[in-house]
Amino acid sequence: MLVLKNCRFVPFLTEGTDALTGDVLCCEGKIEKIMPAGSAVPEGAEVLDLEGKTLLPGLIDLHVHLFYQVMQDVYTGNAAPQPVVALNQYRYAQELLHDGYTTVRDVGDLHCRGAMHLKNMINAGKLQGPRITTSGPIISSNWTNLDSLDIYACGSDGFRDAVRKNFANGSDFIKLYGSGSLLMESNEPGYPILESDEIEAAVLIAKRHASYVSVHAHGETAVDMCVRGGVHTIEHASMISEDTLKYIDDNHLDTALVLTMFAVDEILEMPDTYNGKRMHALIGKILSCLKNAYDNHKNILIGWGTDVGYELYRTDPMREFRLRSEMLGFTNEDILRQATIDSAKIIYQDHLIGSVKEGKYADFAVVDGDPVQDISVMYKVPAHVIKDGTVIR
Numbered sequence: 001m002l003v004l005k006n007c008r009f010v011p012f013l014t015e016g017t018d019a020l021t022g023d024v025l026c027c028e029g030k031i032e033k034i035m036p037a038g039s040a041v042p043e044g045a046e047v048l049d050l051e052g053k054t055l056l057p058g059l060i061d062l063h064v065h066l067f068y069q070v071m072q073d074v075y076t077g078n079a080a081p082q083p084v085v086a087l088n089q090y091r092y093a094q095e096l097l098h099d100g101y102t103t104v105r106d107v108g109d110l111h112c113r114g115a116m117h118l119k120n121m122i123n124a125g126k127l128q129g130p131r132i133t134t135s136g137p138i139i140s141s142n143w144t145n146l147d148s149l150d151i152y153a154c155g156s157d158g159f160r161d162a163v164r165k166n167f168a169n170g171s172d173f174i175k176l177y178g179s180g181s182l183l184m185e186s187n188e189p190g191y192p193i194l195e196s197d198e199i200e201a202a203v204l205i206a207k208r209h210a211s212y213v214s215v216h217a218h219g220e221t222a223v224d225m226c227v228r229g230g231v232h233t234i235e236h237a238s239m240i241s242e243d244t245l246k247y248i249d250d251n252h253l254d255t256a257l258v259l260t261m262f263a264v265d266e267i268l269e270m271p272d273t274y275n276g277k278r279m280h281a282l283i284g285k286i287l288s289c290l291k292n293a294y295d296n297h298k299n300i301l302i303g304w305g306t307d308v309g310y311e312l313y314r315t316d317p318m319r320e321f322r323l324r325s326e327m328l329g330f331t332n333e334d335i336l337r338q339a340t341i342d343s344a345k346i347i348y349q350d351h352l353i354g355s356v357k358e359g360k361y362a363d364f365a366v367v368d369g370d371p372v373q374d375i376s377v378m379y380k381v382p383a384h385v386i387k388d389g390t391v392i393r
Helices: 072-076 082-098 114-123 155-168 196-208 220-228 242-250 261-268 274-296 319-326 332-338 341-346 375-379
Strands: 002-009 021-027 030-035 046-049 054-057 059-064 101-106 131-134 138-140 150-152 174-177 213-217 233-236 256-259 302-304 364-367 384-387
Touching (some): 059 302, 059 341, 082 114, 114 131, 150 155, 155 174, 155 196, 174 196, 196 213, 196 220, 213 220, 220 233, 220 242, 242 274, 256 274, 261 274, 261 319, 302 332, 319 332, 332 375
Parallel strands (some): 002 046, 059 101, 101 131, 138 150, 138 174, 213 233, 256 302
Antiparallel strands (some): 002 021, 021 030, 364 384
């Protein structure tokens, strides 16, 4: 049992109370009661006095690759021995938890499925880490040429078979490669690499498993094909068109965009490389498309992603907050929603996580200051992190 004393609440992320301050009682891993400040502490309870710091729900990152340590891993599929890969994945998961990310979604693992095994050990209480959902290996055409990363398929029958195998092997959802990449040389990022029938076959089988499909897609045509094929989350969505956004709105589709500005900034910082030059040529269009999605299509949820290797992530772990503010002009409130409740809704877990509410998991990030008024409060790691009612730090 844990009591958090003297909390500052964020009204739009705290449900069931109009109070701006108060205490929170956590029991058996869940929020049992939101109480007035100064409430009596149950006998034997652990007490953490927040001293007026802001209590946020645990942060959610919907686009990580736990195997991904450095950029070269993307090209090699990480040739390290499997035990080293597993240790690195655990190290990355620990770093994310330390920084307040109590839930993460691994959107592309190696064939050894280290993220899934790590998830299972965390769920069994054998290791400490964030809540993990994982796609397993990405299903792709042979465009990527990453044998240790992707499962290759061809045609609707091939994609149906690959999706079934991924679910049989423990995947929580399905990840497809739908377009070229901004990280790989000689691959046009706007070029679609799947056919419509392949996308639709994957979506159909995922729905049969009460799950969904996410897809890597940058270019206008590729994004549009995936949206019309029924994909649930478009990862990156860099050059999404107004026509596609209008199609989502007009048809009331359950389609979300998971942006990854940290990954964009990573490539921009390499201006003399092939990829850096290409990104600098495209960045104006990318920002225009993403701002249009945000400014003019408020019914479309925008999720939180980072998509960088561990070694870069740890140099500035909260950079995504700054980039969404400075590069995209998102409001402080929307940034906080994207990192919490909106991302929870996207993965259909908002009944469990994403806000401070009685009955939800006792997952919190505690920050020193008021991020609603000053988003730069989020540019440094939280003062405290709590998961399942246990103080991580």
